[in-house]
Amino acid sequence: MDHLSLNGCLLGRSVPRSSFGPVAAEVWALAWKDLRHDRHTTLVFVLTVAAILAPLLLLLGLKNGVVETLRETLLRDPRNLEVVIYGSARLDRDWLAAIAARPDVAFLIPKTRTINASVDLLDSARRLLPAVEVIPTALGDPLLPPGTALPSHPGEVLVTATLARRLGLLSAEPALGAPASGAEEGVPTRSDPAALVAVVKRTRDGVSEHMRLPLSVIGIVPEARFARDALFTSLDLLVAAEDYRDGTLDLPPGGVVSIGYADRQTRFANARLYATGLDQVGPLAAAVSAEGIEVRTQAERIASVQAVDRTLSFLFRVIAVIGGAGCALALGGALWVGVERKRRQLALLRLFGFGPGAVAALPVIQGSLIAALGLLFAGAGYLAGAHAFDAVMGENLAGGGYLTRLGIQDLGVASGLVMLVALVASTAGAIRAGRVSPAEGLREAIR
Amino acid sequence: MCPGMSSVDAVQDREIMPDSPESMTAGPLIEATGLGYRYGQGSGSFEVRVPSLSIVRGETLAITGESGSGKSTVLEMLGLAAAPLPGAHFLWHAAAPVDVAALWCTRAEGALARMRARSIGFVMQTGGLLPFLTVRENIGINRRLLGLPAEDARISHLVAVLEIGALLDRRPAQLSVGQQQRVAIGRALAHGPDLVLADEPSSALDPRLADRVLGLLRDLAVESGAAVVIATHEQGRVRALGLREVRARPxxxxxxxxxCFEDAS
Incomplete structure (x- = not known):
């Protein structure tokens, strides 16, 4: 035991200064206990901060909500993301691979010449539907609802709802008011796969010829996605039809187009190209047209949304800067006054052996705590306000969604900025507190 | 510029229970010559001079003078809270002597603060307690700063002798002035300082209470081996206690x- 106590004593003597730990812990505790002791004053400061922050959060939520609603309205129609390649181009596989590798490209599939992108259809009643548009599709096609079963070979197709009605695969007109039937979600009501036949015609050496390709319908594309008559199928079928018309393919009667037929094609006249988001459409279109390929986009619709976004963001930033400055001044002034009012106490702390830095840290810690509490209160105020907005006005929204939106990221950035404002605001008080002399603890003895 | 400065890191860590005053009273604690402080500039200035002062470990002495004579200023200098004018010689005997004048010369605020935290306890006339802390927290503030345990035999002893056990969870505003001063004495001695500086500790109290508080302060300090310097204008009370007196004269x-403050003899 003697040994131990001796060691303890020696150890005690060999640790020369009070380590940082207990001082920092004590300073935090003092800052908090002082705020708690002056709880009424503290509450006023907290509510002041909250009163400034809550409307700012609501405003940010509204701005986000309005812009997001506009964007979602545009995004509901995937064609707003499309960069339409105009006319006939010469797109080789290297170019297609380079474009597909761009991060702003969501979907890319080559197409044949527009003149070859249609076939005549014979339905089960042997009626002819001339020149039905054929659209190549593949996994990730933005025009198709997610999870749509895709054609697994060139004999399988998806038909649009309008075409399905003409083919008798869907009831003629959807009953008014009735929800879109289950069939519209992709499964034909009456499936007679072998009955649909594509007819491709050509004239060779003055002789009219045609090729018949039996097709099975594996799904229906909802009208909301594509409102015209069309077939969605693999690229193989389109390339085969084009080759037949060009006279480079002869298929024996009853023959089928092989899977991967299009792979031998090295150059395409056109492609279906979609950007990942509204903001990516412009740059992608610019990049493609820079290579001499003429393109069309829904640029004006996108630009109008972006203009609304920019305008509202600018307005919000101006209001936020003014509000933030007011918040900083209010909080900074309160902390400054607090330092003046508690000068004697700060001097006592200096006298008791707290360093200037430790005393200067007090208003900084208190400012941060007040700002954090204010942020919590403002968050509660935001939730109440947002709930009221959504309850009153949310129904009028096209999406039936929420008018106000704040993501975790927005909240994180807002919290970071608020804490930054608190730090800046407490600087003056901190400098003043750090300059309090320990001698004032004795000098102002009578008070 | 600052010769003979020895590291503050060598300041001796006090043992928590110095119940052997004999060993603690041996040797000098403070040796100072030519201490001076000046308020203001030019002809309107006021100077406080301490030509020579030495304090032995464990001794109790009084600094007397009319109010306004600069007693508090002497305490500020002894308490490492105010910088003496250049030319002072000011040694603080810890494990090794520390040249305080040199520390002020280099503006070593952190080192001086650590010396105050470790080696000095203060008793103010009034308002020496932090209003937002309980009595217990006020008493423990220097101990927490030094990383000492909150409770030990020294604290129990102080609480018992000062009769403040029932007040520990109250705040200073809930205490009478006499209770506040007893708590302040507990706070000043809680971390086992070498020196307790008391500025008019009994002036705000009625005479009977004043005697008791001064007596407690002296007895507890003597018991723990701490030197005590009491600044007061009550010369009579000092003489009644038979204290060494350092008196102000113009x-x-x-x-x-x-x-000018010099030993009265």
């Missing part, structure tokens, strides 16, 4: 205002 120089 400065000799006819063209300057000020006080």
């Amino acid at each position: 400065l000799d120089a006819p063209d300057r205002l000020g006080s």
Whole structure:
């Protein structure tokens, strides 16, 4: 035991200064206990901060909500993301691979010449539907609802709802008011796969010829996605039809187009190209047209949304800067006054052996705590306000969604900025507190 | 510029229970010559001079003088809270002597603060307690700063002798002035300092209470081996206690205002 106590004593003597730990812990505790002791004053400061922050959060939520609603309205129609390649181009596989590798490209599939992108259809009643548009599709096609079963070979197709009605695969007109039937979600009501036949015609050496390709319908594309008559199928079928018309393919009667037929094609006249988001459409279109390929986009619709976004963001930033400055001044002034009012106490702390830095840290810690509490209160105020907005006005929204939106990221950035404002605001008080002399603890003895 | 400065890191860590006053009273604690402080500039200035002062470990002495004579200023200098004018010689005997004048010369605020935290306890006339802390937290503030345990035999002893056990969870505003002063004495001694500086500790109290508080302060300090310096204008009370007295007298120089503090004998 003697040994131990001796060691303890020696150890005690060999640790020369009070380590940082207990001082920092004590300073935090003092800052908090002082705020708690002056709880009424503290509450006023907290509510002041909250009163400034809550409307700012609501405003940010509204701005986000309005812009997001506009964007979602545009995004509901995937064609707003499309960069339409105009006319006939010469797109080789290297170019297609380079474009597909761009991060702003969501979907890319080559197409044949527009003149070859249609076939005549014979339905089960042997009626002819001339020149039905054929659209190549593949996994990730933005025009198709997610999870749509895709054609697994060139004999399988998806038909649009309008075409399905003409083919008798869907009831003629959807009953008014009735929800879109289950069939519209992709499964034909009456499936007679072998009955649909594509007819491709050509004239060779003055002789009219045609090729018949039996097709099975594996799904229906909802009208909301594509409102015209069309077939969605693999690229193989389109390339085969084009080759037949060009006279480079002869298929024996009853023959089928092989899977991967299009792979031998090295150059395409056109492609279906979609950007990942509204903001990516412009740059992608610019990049493609820079290579001499003429393109069309829904640029004006996108630009109008972006203009609304920019305008509202600018307005919000101006209001936020003014509000933030007011918040900083209010909080900074309160902390400054607090330092003046508690000068004697700060001097006592200096006298008791707290360093200037430790005393200067007090208003900084208190400012941060007040700002954090204010942020919590403002968050509660935001939730109440947002709930009221959504309850009153949310129904009028096209999406039936929420008018106000704040993501975790927005909240994180807002919290970071608020804490930054608190730090800046407490600087003056901190400098003043750090300059309090320990001698004032004795000098102002009578008070 | 600052010769002979020894590291503050060598300041001796006090043992928590120095119940052997004999060993603690041996040797000097403070040796100072030529301490001076000046308020203001030019002809309107006021000077406080301490030509020579030495304090032995464990001794109790009083600094007396009219109010306004600069007693508090002497305490500030002894308490490492105010910088003496250049030219002072000021040694603090810890494990090794620390040249305080040199520390002020280099503006070593952190080192001086650590010396105050470790080696000095303060008792103010009034308001020496932090209003937002309980009595217990006020008493423990220096111990927490030094990383000492909150409770030990020293604290129990102080609480018992000062009769503040029932007040520990109250805040200073809920205490009478006499209770506040007893708590302040507990706070000043809680971390086992080498020196307790008391500025008019009994002036705000009625005479009977004043005697008791002064007596407690002296007895507890003597018991723990701490030297005590009491600044007071109550010369009678000091003499009644039989304390060594350092008295203020007007400065000799006819063209300057000020006080000179010297042993009265």
